[in-house]
Amino acid sequence: MQSHFSKGLLFALCAAALNATIGVLSKVLMNSGFSSSSIALIKTVLGCLLLSALLLFLKRPLHTAKWFHAAVCAFLGIFVLFHFETSAYSHYAAAGVVVILMASASISSILLGRIVLKDPITANATVGAGLTIAGIAVIFGADLEQGFTLQGAMLAATGGCGYGAFSVAMKRMGVSGGLHFTRQLLFFGSLYLLMPAATDGFIIGELSPGAVLALLALAALPTILGFFCTTKAIEYLKPSQVQALELTEPLFAALLAFVVLNEVPRDTLYLGAGLILFGLCFSNELIRLGKKAPQPSKA
Numbered sequence: 001m002q003s004h005f006s007k008g009l010l011f012a013l014c015a016a017a018l019n020a021t022i023g024v025l026s027k028v029l030m031n032s033g034f035s036s037s038s039i040a041l042i043k044t045v046l047g048c049l050l051l052s053a054l055l056l057f058l059k060r061p062l063h064t065a066k067w068f069h070a071a072v073c074a075f076l077g078i079f080v081l082f083h084f085e086t087s088a089y090s091h092y093a094a095a096g097v098v099v100i101l102m103a104s105a106s107i108s109s110i111l112l113g114r115i116v117l118k119d120p121i122t123a124n125a126t127v128g129a130g131l132t133i134a135g136i137a138v139i140f141g142a143d144l145e146q147g148f149t150l151q152g153a154m155l156a157a158t159g160g161c162g163y164g165a166f167s168v169a170m171k172r173m174g175v176s177g178g179l180h181f182t183r184q185l186l187f188f189g190s191l192y193l194l195m196p197a198a199t200d201g202f203i204i205g206e207l208s209p210g211a212v213l214a215l216l217a218l219a220a221l222p223t224i225l226g227f228f229c230t231t232k233a234i235e236y237l238k239p240s241q242v243q244a245l246e247l248t249e250p251l252f253a254a255l256l257a258f259v260v261l262n263e264v265p266r267d268t269l270y271l272g273a274g275l276i277l278f279g280l281c282f283s284n285e286l287i288r289l290g291k292k293a294p295q296p297s298k299a
Contacts, residue, residue, distance in 0.1 A: 005284075008236030012245035015229035020252035022222045023094040026086055028214045033205025036086040037196040039218070042204075044078060044193055046219035048186035055179060069173045070184035073166055077227070078189030080162025083196055084155045092152025095140035100153050102247050103133045104160030109243040112168040117239070125240055128283030132247040135275030138268050139250050167239035170231060177231025185227060244283035248276060 029039050088097045106129050113119040175181060205211060233242045251273055254265045281287045 004236040011233035016249040017252040018226040035203035040082040041193040041197040043218035047223035074188035077166030079192035084159035088155035093147040100156040101160035105163040108164030123289040131279030135272040139272035
């Protein structure tokens with residue numbers, strides 16, 4: 001059991017670190033003239049093609065295809081997440097999008113986990129989610145009102161709820177993560193994302209070296225590797241635990257900005273980081289409130 005938790009912890013934190021690149025890379029492409037729907041489609045198609053080439057090169061044996069499961073999970077975790085998240089960045093500042101999206105993902109995974117998986121809503125999960133969300137809000141507090149629009153907030157919340165539902169759906173269906181399933185997700189996600197991109201007219205900006213590198217980075221880091229790590233984490237942990245751990249994304253984003261852009265973090269980062277880490281201790285019952293929650297039966 002401890003081994004499973006350690007593996008799930010590692011995969012969830014890796015997913016958070018990889019997802020921390022989405023906002024910066026998406027903004028780079030929007031500044032180059034790409035529409036949000038085109039970015040979502042291109043990074044998904046590129047991810048599917050790159051992963052297909054990798055699997056062909058590795059000559060990995062095919063697993064039993066779970067096309068229906070992949071179709072459902074791709075709708076929630078790729079179409080709803082990518083489409084609404086990327087759209088939100090064009091209506092609201094990146095800081096606000098991150099806070100609202102991650103908070104809604106965490107809350108929806110707890111509520112849907114109770115409804116669909118019969119996971120109890122424990123005091124630990126509630127306190128942990130509250131502290132981590134508060135930590136994110138503290139980190140981005142000075143930026144939350146910049147460029148605020150109700151439309152942007154609603155788009156971010158919809159994307160987050162889709163991501164929370166995705167993790168619950170994977171657990172409910174008993175799907176195993178991995179490269180083959182990740183490719184199936186990206187294949188169906190590409191089909192779904194064709195619709196909004198076609199409606200917007202496939203607006204593609206200038207294909208400068210920087211834009212091409214940003215597209216490749218989006219395809220490889222948060223799209224292929226991010227989804228691979230998330231799906232593997234869900235194998236070992238409850239959806240609410242995975243979403244709670246992925247709330248560390250702003251910490252990785254701040255570290256990335258410091259290393260790459262030499263941006264010195266604000267003082268609020270340290271307080272926010274403390275709240276997030278404290279919240280994770282509650283979410284994962286390293287600090288326990290009351291009795292340990294009973295494990296759901298696997299009948």
